[in-house]
Amino acid sequence: MTARIQPSILSADFANLQSELERVGTADGVHVDVMDNHFVPNLTFGPRMVEALQRVSALPLDVHLMITDADRWAPGYAELGVFSVTFHAEAAQDPVALARRIRQIGSRVALALKPGTAVDPYLELLPEFDQVLVMTVEPGFGGQAFMADMMPKLRTLRAAAERHGIELWLQVDGGIAPETIGIAAEAGADTFVAGSSVYGAADPDAAIAALRETAAAVHRHG
């Protein structure tokens, strides 16, 4: 199992985003948190900023939409040519139709689940998705504590993906740091968003390497 590390630019310096992307050049992708002050009580940026990031980023963009009315707005992000578009299950009327549309446009598609959202209703829909994002904090802010009680969701999703015979990336977002990444890796996560623990480090690339090695070691040894 590959361990992918995706720094979240939520914790980067918004006045210098191009150079902040370059500070994490060894990452597997960059996680871009779009917040609308409605789905979550915080506001970041919208499609014009994502388009600008896409233009200058050497790394694939993993766009995490924390917005209401995903059915209406998510396809526009795929049309920017980003690597992956994640919408929240709680914000979509028709997750399957939306997932198909995003794939058809050409981006990978992911389903995100807030901590209070159960996985069971979505297990039969997994073949429609390339990735599931299990939130390990309440969405809205960086720097919150990792919720280890979300780990059963990862185990359920990993078992369901195996049953379906699909290659589903399992992503965790919130509180991922050297002390927590092993817990998520052990539960089946392979794709790790890390905001404050990467951008708060003196050497972000060293922090990425350490996180990746910790997760990979857990994947190797169980």
Ligand SMILES: O=C(CO)[C@H](O)[C@H](O)COP(=O)(O)O
């Ligand atoms: O989606 C998010 C918050 O809603 C962020 O991606 C996440 O919180 C990253 O920050 P940190 O690693 O500091 O927890």
Ligand SMILES: [Fe+2]
């Ligand atoms: Fe996120």
